[in-house]
Amino acid sequence: MKTILYISQDTTAVAVGADRVATAFVQAALNAELPYTLVRNGSRGAFGFEPLVEIEINGRGRMAFGSVSVADVTSLVTAIADGEYEHHPNYLGSVDDIDWLVNQTRITFKRCGEGDPTDLATYCALGGYRGLERALTLSPQAIVDEVKDSGLRGRGGAAFPTGIKWQTVLDAQGEQKYIVCNADEGDSGTFADRLLMEADPYQLIEGMTISGLAVGATKGFIYLRSEYPRAQKMLERAIDVAMAEGYLGADLCGSGQQFDLEVRMGAGSYICGEETALLNSLEGKRGVVRAKPPLPAIEGLFGKPTVVNNVLTLASVSSILADGGAEYARHGVDRSKGTMPLQLAGNIKNGGLIEVPFGISLDKVINEWGGGTRSGRPVRAVQVGGPLGAYLSSDQLDVPLTYEALAELGGMLGHGGIVVFDDTVDMAKQAHFAMDFCAKESCGKCTPCRIGAVRGREVLERVVDSTASSNDLILLRDLCETMEQASLCAMGGLTPLPVKSAMDNFPEDFGVTDNQYEVAV
């Protein structure tokens, strides 16, 4: 009997005990003289079920066991040895039958969790590098056209059409151009980039290589936040292997084309997720935002034409090139094409990553996938789109998750983070935190953000302390308007979004009686 055990080495899986479970399995299997191979795979993103143990016996499909603790291991090993595992309390069924997973449309995340993330043979066996092979037969313009046909929009948050950005860089004059991957995933409630880099790093490497071919760039940088040490290890290992196997370097797959790639670490600055601050940081400077124009596509890294894209955007390109832009565009609705990896976080029972076509309702994601709150209390507020996204109330949950529908509600989809709060949340404190965070992380270049956030924090301190007057709320709205209209980048421009949505959707938390509220509005 040949048994393969799969236990994830993903940050979250390990954070809830996967390493301890793996060690216990090795010991228990030895004791039971059970022949086995242990594979430390990436995570499928079903974090509510981690530590997830998958077992493949004699090449038959994988059986999954959820929320396994060290205490479960001995009985599990016995159950496997006796062939009685279907009755084990942690048994979830075949991996192919778990609704949470099979009801998704996995394109970008299809390989995550299948095998050892840095095993190149596994990547290629699961369709990896088909996109690059095809791109090597196409002209740069044909690659850009394929991306345009896919309708892909930047997954970092701003949702700018990727093909148009690439066209600008392709058309720009310059001997040296760069591809920069924004892996500074600083938004709370988002972890899709991390998951992908830890579970399927070659897909990002392949996407960046294709991007280099498309615009004529021979050098790429992945700017990774320092809070992600596991992703760093995984990317660096994968880059070394890709280099040794000819998928990176001076002669890509024997084509004579070149692309080199390097990981650079951030240093704990949230604003460096803003593309121009990121470029300054990569240049070794303070992460201060640059005025636009010039666009990075024209004058980017070291003043050269530069593609700056998010991890998921670049990774998506590998399947777009492999299967064609039209195939990708089949998914989604309106101008929100393809799939969106949503990240279900905060007070949620079954949190994790859900890759689905655009258009699914927020309610369905929270209640059907997420199973409601982890505390068991009613949902009161949901922040969609990261720290700069709006706080929605429980009666707005029927909104379909598309860029357009969220914008209509005065919010944004951003990078797809969904943070659920139960009815114990104090929304004035959340609004205060938004201003406080902006004050701490502002790069300081423009006044509305640098000073506005500090003044906003002061006003909200009074609200939280119940010493605010109705004039304070007028002042706060005024501040928000100034920040929105006059800030240089999205940090100052969007911090008012969580603040104002909290005031609008949860006025009772701001100590405002109906009478005062009329004055305040």
Added chain:
Amino acid sequence: MKASLEKIVEQTAAKHATSQGGLLPCLHEIQAELGYIPNDYLESIASAFSLSTAEVHGVVSFYHDFRTSPSAQQSIQICCAEACQASGSRELEAGIAGVLGVEFDETHPTDNYRLERVYCLGNCACGPSVRINNDVYGRVDLATLPQLVSEAVQS
């Protein structure tokens, strides 16, 4: 001791000065080696990169990760961002000093670690999250934290 510190800084700076945008990787490496970036040697780093000392100081002071004074070799970081707030980090943040005997941004009086706030460790589906050195732990609360710390922090 002083001479060897200076030598480490000079060698590290020389190594990175020729690479494009090499200042951040240089500062990361110096801090990994020494535990901090000594103010006394900013001038020597600056001269390797053909920058002014003020410019290097500006970079060092901009980023939360960089320190200019000696610090404990280990760190405990509590995630205080929204997703962790939703799952109980505010309680953790409020009660931690009482449980561990150390305030935020300070070094523990007897154990060799520093307590810090951090904003997102990417473990948002299983918060509240705590990072001890390079390891992240999920679903931490005030009841489970002390044992976690005693196991993970090396005395």
